Amino acid sequence: MWNETVMKMVVVGIFETLYMTFMSSFIAYLIGLPLGVILVITDKEGIAPNPMINKVLGVIVNIVRSVPFIILLITVMPFTRWIVGTTIGSTAVIPPLILASAPYIARLVESSLKEVDYGVIEAAQSMGATTFQIIRKVLLPEAKPSLIIGSAIAITTILGYSAMAGFVGGGGLGDIAIRYGYYRKEIDIAFVTVILMVVIVQGIQELGARWMKHTDKRLH
Numbered sequence: 486m487w488n489e490t491v492m493k494m495v496v497v498g499i500f501e502t503l504y505m506t507f508m509s510s511f512i513a514y515l516i517g518l519p520l521g522v523i524l525v526i527t528d529k530e531g532i533a534p535n536p537m538i539n540k541v542l543g544v545i546v547n548i549v550r551s552v553p554f555i556i557l558l559i560t561v562m563p564f565t566r567w568i569v570g571t572t573i574g575s576t577a578v579i580p581p582l583i584l585a586s587a588p589y590i591a592r593l594v595e596s597s598l599k600e601v602d603y604g605v606i607e608a609a610q611s612m613g614a615t616t617f618q619i620i621r622k623v624l625l626p627e628a629k630p631s632l633i634i635g636s637a638i639a640i641t642t643i644l645g646y647s648a649m650a651g652f653v654g655g656g657g658l659g660d661i662a663i664r665y666g667y668y669r670k671e672i673d674i675a676f677v678t679v680i681l682m683v684v685i686v687q688g689i690q691e692l693g694a695r696w697m698k699h700t701d702k703r704l705h
Contacts (some may be wrong), residue, residue: 490550491506491674495677495678498661499681501656501657501658502644502659502682502685503657505578505582505656506644507656508579509582510586510636510639510643512579513587514639516583516587516591517588517590517591518594520588520591520594521591521593521598522620523542524546524594525595525599525624526616529540533616538572546588546592549588550588550589550592552585554646554649557581558585558655559607559653565581565690574655575656578647578656578657579651582646586643589642590639593632594632596635597631598628600628600631601623601627605623606623609622610642630697633700634694634697635695637692638688638693640693641686641690644686648662648682649686661674661675661678662674662678662679665678
């Protein structure tokens with residue numbers, strides 16, 4: 486079974502998995518990070534309280550988060566086809582991955598920002614800092630270690646989502662595991678793909694932990 490063709494397929498699967506995961510994570514953070522910030526500052530105890538915006542945005546985030554990824558993947562196929570021109574392959578998985586992970590990231594960001602000592606925020610306000618300045622110079626820098634750990638969690642979650650996309654021909658290691666391990670009963674190939682997924686996850690978590698330690702002022 487382990488001929489040159491299969492080896493090339495596994496290598497391609499690794500690159501497809503990394504491509505789906507990191508491209509989706511990057512775009513999802515462009516959406517989820519601002520959403521998380523808005524959720525924090527518009528909270529009733531935030532620096533710019535706005536109950537209407539906070540409630541509407543919170544409901545939207547919770548609704549999207551509550552939809553299982555495999556169902557979301559199938560539901561947004563017409564949208565995916567409109568965006569990328571196809572529903573098959575690694576690129577076609579990116580739009581549903583973004584839709585599924587952006588609200589999750591928003592909640593992770595919200596949780597991280599709420600850990601910031603409110604005394605630091607009050608000090609910035611007393612010095613006349615604007616809302617944007619507080620976000621840029623206080624909230625985000627102070628929450629940086631927590632945000633980094635959250636990003637590692639988010640990326641590994643998105644990696645798991647990408648594996649589920651194999652059920653609809655999404656490509657990557659998940660697709661290989663399903664086609665060979667589930668449909669063809671070639672358990673050795675499925676086992677190797679699972680091991681590779683575990684290695685990638687551990688690598689992401691280790692990089693996240695090292696980066697967090699490097700940026701955490703309390704550890705220096």
